[in-house]
Amino acid sequence: MEGGGIYKASSSLRVNSSSLWRNNAVEVFNRSSREEDDEEALKWAALEKLPTFDRLRKGILTTSKGEANEINIESLGFEERKQLLERLVKVAEEDNEKFLMKVRSRIDRVGIDLPTIEVRFEHVNVEAEVHVGGRALPTFFSFSVNIVEGFLNSLHILPSKKKQLSILKDVSGIIKPRRMTLLLGPPSSGKTTFLLALAGKLDPNLKLSGRVTYNGHDMNEFVPQRTAAYISQYDLHIGEMTVRETLGFSARCQGVGSRYDMLAELSRREKEAYIKPDPDIDIYMKAATTEGQEATVVTDYTLKVLGLDVCADTMVGDEMIRGISGGQRKRVTTGEMLVGPAKALFMDEISTGLDSSTTFQIGPRELVLDFFESMGFKCPDRKGVADFLQEVTSRKDQEQYWARKDEPYNFVTVQEFAEAFQSFHVAWLRLSSEVDSKTRKMFIKEVMELVELTPLRNALVGLPGVNGLSTEQRKRLTIAVELVANPSIIFMDEPTSGLDARAAAIVMRTVRNTVDTGRTVVCTIHQPSIDIFEAFDELFLMKRGGQEIYVGPLGHHSSHLIKYFESIEGVRKIKDGYNPATWMLEITSSAEEIFLGVDFTNVYRNSDLYRRSKALIRELSKPTPNKKELYFPTQYAQSFFTQCMACLWKQHWSYWRNPPYTAVRFLFTVVIALIFGTMFWDLGSKAKRQQDLFNAMGSMYAAVLFLGVQNASSVQPVVAIERTVFYRERAAGMYSAFPYAFAQVTIELPYVFAQAVFYGIIVYAMIGFEGTVAKFFWYLFFMYFTLLYFTFYGMMTVAVTPNHHIASIIASAFYAIWNLFSGFIVPRTRIPVWWRWYYWACPVAWTLYGLVVSQFGDIEELMTNGNNESVKEFVKSYFGYKHDFLGVVAIVVAGVTVLFAFIFAVSIKMFNFQRR
Structure with missing residues (x-):
């Protein structure tokens, strides 16, 4: 059965036991044993006469009352699966190995060999092209230069300045089937890259040379992802799903592979040899080949052997949602792959977070200690072999294992070990303010x-x-x-x-x-x-x-x-x-x-x-005499001002080295500016016709929504990640909520200002608005504060919601409402009186008011609409915009910006959505 992969992997979680065989069957018989056996034999004989497909979908299940009933495998319920596993694997640590031996015995009895995989890798090299020095830091400047340089490299105008970094160098070997291989090495030695290369999941940007084969077949001859599974060291799950749902979803996606074909052959051979299998083992193996089930017996079995049955119906959780423990989450990551049909499992640090009684104890491997002893290094008696192997290659720890006391010690490098083997075979905020x-x-x-x-x-x-x-x-x-x-x-x-x-x-x-x-x-x-x-x-x-x-x-x-x-x-x-x-x-x-x-x-x-x-x-518990009580003059080690400056310093580097947020936002702004500038070319100087005025106003309206919504949406995931760090650092007593909020708000000011200037200069010149200094700066003023309040609005929605996903949903609803009441689709003079109050509460309406009235609200030139009215009068009569109201509009727009920033700060202080 292809499930041998899961059986072999799960057996690694057993603890050796010498306890006697446990008989889990419930002896509840109302008739004689012979009558029961005869009835069960008749049912089994009838089952054997069915066609193959039907025979593999039916089985004989013993109920809690001891009755043997024929059941449909696809309709196996939760209680029936639970009783089945109770009989097969009541106590995982003791009964799992017996269960696996029963499965193996059934397969061996008819001479079927389980499919296995031998992975060979010959002269495998993995290299990456990277920038070095200051260019390696993803700052705003280096990110921009790298994009331009990459474009010129692709045109063969400029040679690449990247350097070759070797991750794996000339690695060869064999991973034999039915064996567990341990991969050891210090951090950054290429362990994860090596496993990804063997599993066929290596990053395409890395350069791979050499050969990796599965049973002699190259990677391009089959789909390695359906044959091998890579289990990541990072536990990334949907926090809102339960453990059972997570494993069940994984099982449905991966399918059963060749389990059905193997079971069909097994059933055929048993029928020819007149062999009756164990009914419980038969039902389990048949249920394991059933696809499309929300919950399967394989999922329940995996939960049990991984010790996850106690939290099967608990949400996995994440940084914000209370869920299972870190060790259980690690086992869920492993279980996601174990429920599938993969025959080779490449597990990256799967024991991280598991205690020694849960993780299979890997004993000393043959000859490994002899090899290092031949090099002069001996593992002490009370020292784990794995610990010794990690430390013996470290310059700092190697000398303590030198066993040849009559010879002088010299550091032995990894390269020398390899050659021999081949021949052998946070302080600013935490320290007191008095510390200089x-x-x-x-x-x-x-x-x-x-x-x-x-x-x-x-x-x-x-x-x-x-x-x-x-x-x-x-x-x-x-x-x-x-x-x-x-x-x-x-x-x-x-x-x-x-x-x-x-x-x-x-x-x-x-x-x-x-x-x-x-x-x-x-x-x-x-x-x-x-x-x-x-x-x-x-x-x-x-x-x-x-x-x-x-x-x-x-x-x-x-x-x-x-x-x-x-x-x-x-x-x-x-x-x-x-x-x-x-x-x-x-x-x-x-x-x-x-x-x-x-x-x-x-x-x-x-x-x-x-x-x-x-x-x-x-x-x-009793205080000693003459002891003074602990006293701290302030809750935090540093003053409020110092906290603000320290948080601002941290945010500066966080933003400067986050080009996917900062640089991409600028690039998007320039592209939008060029699109709007070419689309509304020179419309700003044409205000004699109503349509020209509407087109010019449309450029302002579109820019406000395009750039504003983009700013609000892009800042949400950034603030969500920063907030998670803030929860930890505030709990550690590093700083209070307001310094963090101050820094988060303040760091956006220069970036948004540069964004508004870039956009304003390009669009103002291309659209051709009136070339006066006053009108240009009014345009920049309203664009700056508009982009700013949209950014703060995005931050505010994150602060008042548990995560940025919910924040984006809430924000989107208000985008639609603001769009409707902005005064462009429906002018204020035409909005029903019972809804007009919300027009004055809509920030976008105030922005549009300010932009239009600052550019066209004082033009006395007559329009060509036949009504003999000036542009100023038309703007007043149609939109209700008054030029005399410009100062009030500017104050309101700036006030909305301050309001959103204030709500963000207060929400950060008042709300804590981390349920851990």
């Missing part, structure tokens, strides 16, 4: 060196999964942002998640140094290595449901922890050299509690350790 600039910079430098960020000091942070820093670099930066505040107490939520062993060791060294200075650190960690686990002094262990099962000291080599749990009757002893963290999580799992018949919560609450902990808490 020199000291602050020195402290920042020290923190950067501690977390090894100095080589990346000029690198852009970027967006997760898009650009900028890698996952582990981003994690180190997050920790550094908090460390520069020099806090007394630090709460770290999974500080090592997403980090390799070396990076995690760097982080924990930094944390340990922080503790040694007298500060308190509390960490949550999913899968600690021995080194990381034993770096802590105290352990607070909880089980599912938020209940304590151990609170106390670890002791030397975790001696206190081991002594406590080994004293509990039935708990197996820890093996020599085994990771105490892994052992602890395994013996306290829910399955182990059921097996031992022990509630570890009750055991702890009845222990001396619990009583000592409670007594210590009561003692420490």
Whole structure:
């Protein structure tokens, strides 16, 4: 069955168990066993006589009452699927392997070989063309120059100034079927690129050379995406969907592949050999070949073996919506591919966020330690092999593993290891205002060196999964942002998640140094290595449901922890050299509690350790004599003005290095200006006819809506991302809401001003409005404040809504209303009196009023409409525009801009849509 892919992958999540076979069948019989067997045999015989298609859509299902009934596989309900899985895989950690062996036994019994894939890669090289130096930073200037240079390069006028960057260099090897291969390497070593190249999903902008084959076939001979699956290290999901819906949708999209054909052949051979399969296994395999179902038994099975059944009907969530945990979200990412028919799975850091009892423990591989020992480096007894392999190639960590004490140590480079193998086979806002600039910079430098960020000091942070820093670099930066505040107490939520062993060791060294200075650190960690686990002094262990099962000291080599749990009757002893963290999580799992018949919560609450902990808490809760209460003169470390300046500085660099927003907006403005200028060429000087006046007014009306809506729409996703960062930084006590709002509003002023000037100069000259300084500046004034209030309106809609998707929907509704009441489609004098009030509340109406009356409201020249009235009089009689009202209009337009900015600031302070 093609589902072997999912079976093999899911088996990696098992924990070895020596427990006896569990008999999950419910013995509820009202008649004799012989009668039951005879009836079931008759039903099965009738089933075997059906045509192949019908036979594969029907099965014999045992009900909760013990009755064997013929059912249609396509109509298998939720309760029936649940009972089926309860019999097959009641406890995933113990029963999953038995279930897989049953499936394999059925297939082997009729001599069917499961389809497998052998992936070969020969002399694979991946290169990228990149700018270096200052041109690599995506600033407004470099972005514009790169576009022009790229255009000239395509015309072969100017040679390319990009440099070749090698990502993978001459990589060869074989990935054999039915085996798990571990890919190790430090950050930026090309692991993700390598997996993407093998999965056929490499970025087309990268240059790939060499050969990758699947069973001898090149990539262009088949569709690799339907044969292999790449599981990303980034967990990107629709937050509003539940876990079950997410996996179900993925299963429907991927289909069943060749499972149906394999099952048809299996059924045919069993019929010829008069073999009756296990009814439950038969139903499962038939259900796994059924396409188009919203919920399938494969989805339910995947949820169970990944430990997601407890949150199957919970929304996945995201940065703003409370949902499942980070570790569960990582498993959802894996499950999305496991429910499909892929036969080769390329998994990029799938264990990030999973604890050791959930992740399959990959043991030492043959000869790898012997190889490094032959080079003079030995893995210590209490050291994980994977951790050792990551650190032994690091210049900073390599020397501690040098085993040849009689020989001098010299650093061995990665290139030398490769050759041998071939022959072998955030501080400004957080520190107190009393700290001067020199000291602050020195402290920042020290923190950067501690977390090894100095080589990346000029690198852009970027967006997760898009650009900028890698996952582990981003994690180190997050920790550094908090460390520069020099806090007394630090709460770290999974500080090592997403980090390799070396990076995690760097982080924990930094944390340990922080503790040694007298500060308190509390960490949550999913899968600690021995080194990381034993770096802590105290352990607070909880089980599912938020209940304590151990609170106390670890002791030397975790001696206190081991002594406590080994004293509990039935708990197996820890093996020599085994990771105490892994052992602890395994013996306290829910399955182990059921097996031992022990509630570890009750055991702890009845222990001396619990009583000592409670007594210590009561003692420490009492303040000591002559102690002063903590007092801070202000809530934030810096003054309001300093917060504003710091936030403005950050926004400056954020906007300057975000050309997809800033530069593209300018490009769009210039294009629109040229289109309008050529379309309404020289109409501004022609105002004698009504149609010419209407055309000139149409150019103003179209520009306001085109550019205004574009500004409002483009700023929404930018502000939404900035707001997510703001929530974290405000919670960390870096600054308050108003300095952030001030910076967000202020940074738009120069960009919108430049946009208005660019547009105004081009359009004013091409349309041919009257060439007086006063009228030109009135035109710029109204265009500037109009673009500004549209921009602030887009920001405001984000501030009052949970996300920019809802913000764009709300904003679009008002765009339509503003369009209707702008005074162009229906002039104010012709709007029904009961709706005329909204005309005065429409910002676009005031903008159009100001633009028209500033250009045509004072022209005394007579029109050629036969009514013997001047342009000024026509504008007044038809549109209701008075030139004397120009000053009031200007004040209102500026006031609307201030109003939207004020609502944005207040909303940012009052509303918090982050439900986490």
